[in-house]
Amino acid sequence: MNPPRTVSVTVEYRQPQGCLNVTTPCDEPVIFFGSWMHPGEEFRLTPDPGSYVWRGTARGVPVNYPPRDQAHLVRIFDPFLREGPGGGVTAQRLWVGSELLDKFDQPGGHDESALVYVDENGLGHDPFF
DSSP states (O other): OOOOOEEEEEEEEEOOSSOOOSSSOSOSOOEEEETTOOTTOOEEOEEOTTSSEEEEEEEEEEOOTTTSSOOEEEEEEOGGGTTSTTTTEEOTTEEETTEEOOOEESTTSTTOEEEEEEOTTSOEEOOOO
């Protein structure tokens, strides 16, 4: 069996405008995680000066569109949300491959993730359900 093709995919996250924390710091980086990544492969997003938008590029993302298997699970660690119910983990306000993701696995908690399929052009696709 041949391994799937891989592509680079743009990631964009819009952070809330105010930090929710009372006792923990808000000045740490925003981190992106994808289910295809091995431990240690998560990466920091870069802030867009003057806004609450963070961007980056995920490299080596397996192509899985059209859907042949499970969707990728993606999420963010946002220090602004650390004292919230998800402990800083969120998949809200997340674009992967230019697609705003709106299908979630375990929404609202520590394991919240968005589901996405990625095509050979590095574009994201929501699951069809």
